[in-house]
Amino acid sequence: MGTVWELDFYSRPVLDENQKKLWEVLLCEGLVDSQTDNTQTFRYSKFLPSSDVNSIALKAAIDEAIAEAGAPPGRIRYFRYQMQNMIQRACDEAGIPARPSRRTLALQQWLSDRNQTVYPAMEGYTDVPSPSVAAPPPSPQLLPDALLGQQWAFVTLEAAAFADLPEWEIGFGETFSLDLATVSPDTPIPGLLIFSPRSTALAAWMSGLELAYWRIESGKNPAIVLETGASDSWILAGLPNPNLLAEALAFEAAKAKANQVHFIGVQDSPESESFAGFWLLQQLNFG
Numbered sequence: 001m002g003t004v005w006e007l008d009f010y011s012r013p014v015l016d017e018n019q020k021k022l023w024e025v026l027l028c029e030g031l032v033d034s035q036t037d038n039t040q041t042f043r044y045s046k047f048l049p050s051s052d053v054n055s056i057a058l059k060a061a062i063d064e065a066i067a068e069a070g071a072p073p074g075r076i077r078y079f080r081y082q083m084q085n086m087i088q089r090a091c092d093e094a095g096i097p098a099r100p101s102r103r104t105l106a107l108q109q110w111l112s113d114r115n116q117t118v119y120p121a122m123e124g125y126t127d128v129p130s131p132s133v134a135a136p137p138p139s140p141q142l143l144p145d146a147l148l149g150q151q152w153a154f155v156t157l158e159a160a161a162f163a164d165l166p167e168w169e170i171g172f173g174e175t176f177s178l179d180l181a182t183v184s185p186d187t188p189i190p191g192l193l194i195f196s197p198r199s200t201a202l203a204a205w206m207s208g209l210e211l212a213y214w215r216i217e218s219g220k221n222p223a224i225v226l227e228t229g230a231s232d233s234w235i236l237a238g239l240p241n242p243n244l245l246a247e248a249l250a251f252e253a254a255k256a257k258a259n260q261v262h263f264i265g266v267q268d269s270p271e272s273e274s275f276a277g278f279w280l281l282q283q284l285n286f287g
Contacts, residue, residue, distance in 0.1 A: 002074025
């Protein structure tokens with residue numbers, strides 16, 4: 001996969017001398033693989049006036065970040081769907097593939113810290129809330145028939161069990177260190193396993209998406225829904241009876257107790273000891 005950077009370009013709760021909000025470019029190395037040191041080794045930040053909110057200024061900032069890092073990333077993730085045209089244009093001009101994604105875990109941690117410790121200490125700070133960055137609620141799509149799983153099951157593993165995850169046999173997937181998600185070793189981590197004789201095809205298809213998290217839709221047509229990209233979602237399985245729905249909601253409660261950390265795995269069968277696909281996930285609140 002190569003190095004993945006996570007990018008944000010948006011206004012901050014800080015006013016300049018003209019009473020206009022400052023904008024800021026943030027770039028950081030993402031949490032992509034528990035088999036490597038997940039401590040962020042690279043962070044870049046730059047404030048810009050509102051008059052410089054354009055793809056030219058953003059591309060210049062990306063170039064500066066690359067110069068500081070010493071090498072470009074393999075690709076960039078960004079979560080603000082409102083800014084996607086500008087971000088996509090700047091990344092294209094910089095020659096770096098970019099994808100909208102809600103899997104920006106390192107960036108969200110950094111933003112949370114800056115909102116608590118950096119911006120309030122700056123001259124011109126204002127506590128006026130920023131506009132929501134949440135994308136419009138998506139309508140879940142049906143999976144292609146060829147990718148439907150034959151069976152699925154809710155499972156739970158203690159966080160400590162992921163310590164040897166680098167030794168697991170996994171075809172496609174992406175993980176991160178649970179230490180960075182502030183999850184203690186004895187915390188139960190809920191997960192969903194999908195079993196299919198076409199597990200490799202299903203895992204390959206999923207690897208082409210930006211997996212964000214899975215959730216339970218408990219409305220008129222209860223279902224397990226996989227959220228991907230900036231605003232896409234897919235129906236993994238229906239929950240046609242009250243017992244299944246109750247079990248699913250219990251897993252949602254377990255996810256909340258695990259700081260929204262959970263996982264999804266794809267296997268040939270319940271007897272398989274390897275994974276065609278495995279993703280460690282965390283549901284983030286984008287406001």
